[in-house]
Structure formats: C-alpha cells, structure tokens
Amino acid sequence: MTPAHDLRASATQPTVVNVREVLAQLRDGRLRQPSEPSSSAEWTDHHKHVLLDSVLRGWPIGTLLVARERDGSRVLLDGQRRLAALEEFIRGELLVDGRLAPPARVLRESDGKTYHALPQGLRTAIDDYPLVLLELDELPPAELRHAVLRLNADARLTEAGRKLVESGSFGEQVRGLVATAADWGLGEERIGFGNVGLAYEDVISRVLVAAEAGSVLAAAVGSEQLNHRLYSGDPVADQTRDEVADALKEFVSLPALDLPAVRFTKPTLLTWMLVMVRARRAFGPGVEHHLGYLLEWLEPERRRRAAELGSGVTAPLRTAFLGLPCDALLERFNEVSAVGAHSPESTVLRDAIGWLFLVATGGAPSRRASPVPDVLRMYAALTNAKDEPFTEDRIDQVLWKDGVLKSWGEWS
Incomplete structure (x- = not known):
C-alpha cells in the first residue's frame, strides 16, 4: 500500500x-x-x-x-x-x-x-x-x-459527460468540433434535444473514437477505445477529426432536418452519424443526400410508432427489397434506442437496421462495396424467416444467429 x-x-x-x-x-x-x-x-x-x-x-x-x-x-x-x-x-x-x-x-x-x-x-x-x-x-x-x-464537475453531467470534461486534449478537440458545428446547425431546434449534460460532446466523442477504430463497437459504453481516450486525453488523428467534421457538417446541413417531424435522441443521432461517416468512407461524398431522403421517411415513421400512432407513409423501398419487415425493424430500432441504448448489442443492432434501410431504399451505389454484401445477407435471413411473426426475440434471433451481426460493425 x-x-x-x-x-x-x-x-x-x-x-x-x-x-x-x-x-x-x-x-x-x-x-x-x-x-x-x-x-x-x-x-x-x-x-x-x-x-x-x-x-x-x-x-x-x-x-x-x-x-x-x-x-x-x-x-x-x-x-x-x-x-x-x-x-x-x-x-x-x-x-x-x-x-x-x-x-x-x-x-x-x-x-x-x-x-x-x-x-x-x-x-x-x-x-x-x-x-x-x-x-x-x-x-x-x-x-x-x-x-x-473530480469534485468540481457540473451536477447535471452524466458519468460520460464528467469523464469527457476531464479528458484533456481529446475533450478539447471534441468541444471545439461541437462549438464549430453549432454554426452549421447543431442545435436543439434542428436536432431535437439540447446540450444538457454535454449531450452533443458525448455523441461526437463516440463518433470520433469509432471512426478512428473503424468499429461501431468502439462507440458503445465501456468500450476499450472510448475509455482509453477519456482517461489518457490523447486526441484522435487530425485526419479522423476532419473526416468526422466533414460528415457532421453535411449531416446537420441536410434539408431533412428542417422538417419538424425529423428529430433525434442521443442514441439515434449517434447511429445516423456513424452511418454517415461509414457511408462516406465506403461510397464517397454525396451519399449524405440519400441519407437525408431516407430520414424524411424513417424518422417521422419511427416517432409515430414510439407514440403508438401506428404506421403512416409506406417505406420507399426498391423493388428488390419489398420483403423487408419495416414495421418490425422500426419497432426494434425504437426499443434499442430507449433501454440500454449505448450497450454494445444495442449500438450494433441500431447500426445494422440503419444500414438495412439505407441499402433497401437505394442508398448504396454498388452491391459489392462493403458493407453491402453483409446487408444483403441480413436481408436474406429476414425474408427466409417470414414464416413466423417478427417479435422482438425473433428479430434478434434472425439477425444475430442467422444473419451477420456477430461480425457486424468492423469497417473495412
């Protein structure tokens, strides 16, 4: 001792x-x-x-x-x-x-x-x-x-927020990015929630770590990569910071965010930012326009179901994906956005569902580019399992056991 x-x-x-x-x-x-x-x-x-x-x-x-x-x-x-x-x-x-x-x-x-x-x-x-x-x-x-x-942290901060305040140069990097993004439109009126408890900083820190690690799991609570950054205070590489900054600027500039029905929670904003960064890395700039098109339908529909108002507008699916069980997937997306939202399982599942919808609505320019082949395998597993109702357990069983979620989230 x-x-x-x-x-x-x-x-x-x-x-x-x-x-x-x-x-x-x-x-x-x-x-x-x-x-x-x-x-x-x-x-x-x-x-x-x-x-x-x-x-x-x-x-x-x-x-x-x-x-x-x-x-x-x-x-x-x-x-x-x-x-x-x-x-x-x-x-x-x-x-x-x-x-x-x-x-x-x-x-x-x-x-x-x-x-x-x-x-x-x-x-x-x-x-x-x-x-x-x-x-x-x-x-x-x-x-x-x-x-x-440790004793001076704002009482309103979450545990993650408190750690971020203490996180040295990494925290300073995150705060600078969030401050700049405020000029681009990162604010409660366009996003759907404010920065209480450093909510924006928490989301952006997770995106930065995931982008540098090339892994969705790095954005989950308790991830080794996230904990290392929060404790060491080491900043991510300038290239990673610039990549996330460009994706964030394009995301908050989407016309879809001007629609009152397109609003996010912390978990859903994290998911769509991860999808945005990975899609831009896989397909190049320009894919954000299709993501905006998807969000115009998906976010209002997701919120309708969360409010128990039932379905509204039919999903704009491409012909090859008409068998996608949209209702069940949106219900599950909402569930893992509310309970244990930042757990590894929830973070991976939301990301996979986001990619299913992105590809099914035409957001992938090639079926060969990663992660589209894995998305197609998930779609095949879902359509092959339609002989039984898609309950919560059934969705998870199909995607985790028969699909590809055991290896999902590692970016090539």
Missing part, C-alpha cells in the same frame, strides 16, 4: 496572497493560465455578481489550485473563472449588484457601480481580500485533471 505521506507529497502548504498580488502575477506571467481550461462552461453574469458580492462581504470563495512545473513555472489549475471575474470588475467591465440577499446597506448604496466608482474603503477591501493558494508539485497531467475536476 502506498504510504499516506507519499500520496500527499505533491501538495505544499497553502499560502495566502491578496487579490491585487495574484492578479499582478497573472499579468506579468509569474502565474500562467493553462492552455486547456478546467471547465468548458462559461460563468453567467449572476455567477460573477455572486462571487463579487462574497468578496465585498469578506466571505470565502474557495481555494485556488496552482501547479508548480519542473521548470519552476506556476500554472493556475482551478480558479480561472473566479480570477477572471475579479479582473473584469477591476477593469470596469462588471458592475456591483447590490440587491443580492442578505440585504446590506453599503452594498445597496453601491448597486450598479464600477470598481473605480466605489468608495476607497470598498476598493481596498477587494484589493486586500485574501486568497488561499495550494500549490501542487509535478503531478502527471492525467492526475492533475482528476485532482481538479
């Missing part, structure tokens, strides 16, 4: 420095900002006003964590947003909110004032406010991320 003194060896004794001195250290470089922020979330004005109010009252605002690196430089690990808000106030860009509870006469009288408009006594109280700094010596980068973020 590691002795306790070894576990604590990286932490020095805390020091107390006033606001004026800490901000001066940031300005002249004695204390550096990290290249990678400890949180992707920006503070609202309310957060900043509450912080400032606490400082003016002399209330505690928490410890600042600083890493002392081998070259002697010092990097601010935790406290960037607190110091940024104080710097913003001192520059005159943030006003006092004197209406915050509990009431205080001196703060009410300072409501709406800038730092320079405050009485000298209040300015001095801010300048001399004591900040507690705890310096950590030479912790490995992965341990630094966990030390800073």
Whole structure:
C-alpha cells in the first residue's frame, strides 16, 4: 500500500496572497493560465455578481489550485473563472449588484457601480481580500485533471459527460468540433434535444473514437477505445477529426432536418452519424443526400410508432427489397434506442437496421462495396424467416444467429 505521506507529497502548504498580488502575477506571467481550461462552461453574469458580492462581504470563495512545473513555472489549475471575474470588475467591465440577499446597506448604496466608482474603503477591501493558494508539485497531467475536476464537475453531467470534461486534449478537440458545428446547425431546434449534460460532446466523442477504430463497437459504453481516450486525453488523428467534421457538417446541413417531424435522441443521432461517416468512407461524398431522403421517411415513421400512432407513409423501398419487415425493424430500432441504448448489442443492432434501410431504399451505389454484401445477407435471413411473426426475440434471433451481426460493425 502506498504510504499516506507519499500520496500527499505533491501538495505544499497553502499560502495566502491578496487579490491585487495574484492578479499582478497573472499579468506579468509569474502565474500562467493553462492552455486547456478546467471547465468548458462559461460563468453567467449572476455567477460573477455572486462571487463579487462574497468578496465585498469578506466571505470565502474557495481555494485556488496552482501547479508548480519542473521548470519552476506556476500554472493556475482551478480558479480561472473566479480570477477572471475579479479582473473584469477591476477593469470596469462588471458592475456591483447590490440587491443580492442578505440585504446590506453599503452594498445597496453601491448597486450598479464600477470598481473605480466605489468608495476607497470598498476598493481596498477587494484589493486586500485574501486568497488561499495550494500549490501542487509535478503531478502527471492525467492526475492533475482528476485532482481538479473530480469534485468540481457540473451536477447535471452524466458519468460520460464528467469523464469527457476531464479528458484533456481529446475533450478539447471534441468541444471545439461541437462549438464549430453549432454554426452549421447543431442545435436543439434542428436536432431535437439540447446540450444538457454535454449531450452533443458525448455523441461526437463516440463518433470520433469509432471512426478512428473503424468499429461501431468502439462507440458503445465501456468500450476499450472510448475509455482509453477519456482517461489518457490523447486526441484522435487530425485526419479522423476532419473526416468526422466533414460528415457532421453535411449531416446537420441536410434539408431533412428542417422538417419538424425529423428529430433525434442521443442514441439515434449517434447511429445516423456513424452511418454517415461509414457511408462516406465506403461510397464517397454525396451519399449524405440519400441519407437525408431516407430520414424524411424513417424518422417521422419511427416517432409515430414510439407514440403508438401506428404506421403512416409506406417505406420507399426498391423493388428488390419489398420483403423487408419495416414495421418490425422500426419497432426494434425504437426499443434499442430507449433501454440500454449505448450497450454494445444495442449500438450494433441500431447500426445494422440503419444500414438495412439505407441499402433497401437505394442508398448504396454498388452491391459489392462493403458493407453491402453483409446487408444483403441480413436481408436474406429476414425474408427466409417470414414464416413466423417478427417479435422482438425473433428479430434478434434472425439477425444475430442467422444473419451477420456477430461480425457486424468492423469497417473495412
């Protein structure tokens, strides 16, 4: 067992420095900002006003964590947003909110004032406010991320979201891609759900890992590839990032997404993004237009069944695929989009059903290009099994035992 003194060896004794001195250290470089922020979330004005109010009252605002690196430089690990808000106030860009509870006469009288408009006594109280700094010596980068973020994660985050916040350069890569995609149309009004709990980041991280691994299973919960990225923080290759970025841009730009009935959940968005990336890799750019055509029918139909409204428009199947059991497949697609949605089995099954519909509606330019031959074998297994009702168990039996799902999802 590691002795306790070894576990604590990286932490020095805390020091107390006033606001004026800490901000001066940031300005002249004695204390550096990290290249990678400890949180992707920006503070609202309310957060900043509450912080400032606490400082003016002399209330505690928490410890600042600083890493002392081998070259002697010092990097601010935790406290960037607190110091940024104080710097913003001192520059005159943030006003006092004197209406915050509990009431205080001196703060009410300072409501709406800038730092320079405050009485000298209040300015001095801010300048001399004591900040507690705890310096950590030479912790490995992965341990630094966990030390800073494990207790500071947003309570709304899922476990996957929390890990993504801690995931170093990989997380930064994902956040940058999601931020760019917002300009392309990645938003609740076109997708169907918002980014609560870093939902977009979770989906895109899974797509990136699957694209680099060439495997649908890499996008499932608990996959070795996904866990490695989330822990190590290593980014995917630029080529993979660009491939996913291009697919994402084309996907969120599809005219089908302007239709109110075409909306996704996290699992279904993940599936269609995986289909998009793989189809573009197999068939080249342009296949996204047919995927959009498919979604115009499939997503409204899938949602009708989820709402127990029955079938609506007939599937636009090619003549060679008229035997496809569309109703049963859509029912099963919905089921594995709701319960255990990110399990390996559910992730693979949704992907396979997506490809069945893509090929059956004419989205594959060649029957020889992978994965079309495997899709044709799945279709043959389904049509050969039509002598019995397609219950949930029957669909799975046919596709897993008689079809090709045991080897499905590995991209050539």
